[in-house]
Amino acid sequence: KSYKRQAEEAEEQSNTNLSKFRKLQHELEEAEERADIAESQVNKLRVKSREVHTKIISEE
Numbered sequence: 001k002s003y004k005r006q007a008e009e010a011e012e013q014s015n016t017n018l019s020k021f022r023k024l025q026h027e028l029e030e031a032e033e034r035a036d037i038a039e040s041q042v043n044k045l046r047v048k049s050r051e052v053h054t055k056i057i058s059e060e
Helices: 002-059
Strands: none
Touching: none
């Protein structure tokens, strides 16, 4: 009986760890997506900043 109990406890621990892993994996994917969006926004702002800077210089 002790082997059966140990096996059940090991399975429960395994399920708990798998659940934690999946949750963290999902959170990582979401964080990577947010980082990609932020990087894209930064690049757009850089382009816009260059356009404004170029326009100001050409007006002088």
